[in-house]
Amino acid sequence: MNIVAGIIACEIGFWVVLALGLVARYPLRMPGVSRVLLLCVPLLDVALLSLITWDLLANGASADFTHGLGAVYLGFTVAFGHQIIQRVDAWFAYRFAGGPVPDTPPKAGPGRVRFEWTQWLRMLLCAGITTVVLGGIVILVGDSARTAELLGWVARIWIVAAVWLIGWPVWVTMSHIGRASPARAPRA
Numbered sequence: 001m002n003i004v005a006g007i008i009a010c011e012i013g014f015w016v017v018l019a020l021g022l023v024a025r026y027p028l029r030m031p032g033v034s035r036v037l038l039l040c041v042p043l044l045d046v047a048l049l050s051l052i053t054w055d056l057l058a059n060g061a062s063a064d065f066t067h068g069l070g071a072v073y074l075g076f077t078v079a080f081g082h083q084i085i086q087r088v089d090a091w092f093a094y095r096f097a098g099g100p101v102p103d104t105p106p107k108a109g110p111g112r113v114r115f116e117w118t119q120w121l122r123m124l125l126c127a128g129i130t131t132v133v134l135g136g137i138v139i140l141v142g143d144s145a146r147t148a149e150l151l152g153w154v155a156r157i158w159i160v161a162a163v164w165l166i167g168w169p170v171w172v173t174m175s176h177i178g179r180a181s182p183a184r185a186p187r188a
Contacts, residue, residue: 003066006051007073010044014077017041018088025089026097041081045074053137062146068134068153075130075157079122113176116169120161127161130154 017040025034052070055061093099106112131154138147 003052003055003064003070006048007066007070010048010073010077013044014041014081017044018085022089022092026092038085041085042078045077049074049133053140056137056141056146060146063137063141063149065149067137068150068156071130071133071137071150071153072126072157074133075126075128078129079126083122108179109176113169113173116172120164120169123161123164127157130157 017037021034021037024030024037048070052067056063056067061067087102090099090102094102105115134150134154138144138150141147
């Protein structure tokens with residue numbers, strides 16, 4: 001099984017397990033089963049990490065684009081997965097169980113600024129987890145020639161974090177400050 005197929009299987013598995021957990025929670029009214037199913041979501045991450053490491057160690061493969069992508073996927077799901085599950089849960093409760101209208105991110109103002117900085121901090125967590133996973137694999141494999149591609153992924157994820165910083169939290173903050181400052185009266 002190649003790494004891309006593993007990533008796709010984990011993504012499909014994430015949504016299937018999430019859907020089953022929500023169906024168990026709301027229409028079937030089985031909160032215990034729902035909790036168990038939702039607690040299985042991180043097992044998909046463990047399976048993907050195991051697949052990547054096994055491919056490099058047991059198969060003697062050289063790291064390629066897909067190994068790095070798998071590590072980024074892992075970092076993303078750890079950093080953003082809980083938030084995604086909460087949003088889908090809120091929407092599902094609203095749509096199928098008479099729950100309140102789900103909250104949406106603020107469109108503007110200080111709330112939007114706070115939201116963008118919080119999302120970027122999640123991106124930092126994603127980049128940190130990705131870096132640790134890639135570094136751990138490089139150390140575990142112990143062959144820099146076979147793992148050189150993974151170090152390129154460390155640079156990529158931090159470039160994405162830097163672009164995200166400038167494109168969203170900094171931009172939104174500066175826009176908010178620009179709108180919040182009082183207009184100057186024209187000089188006579």
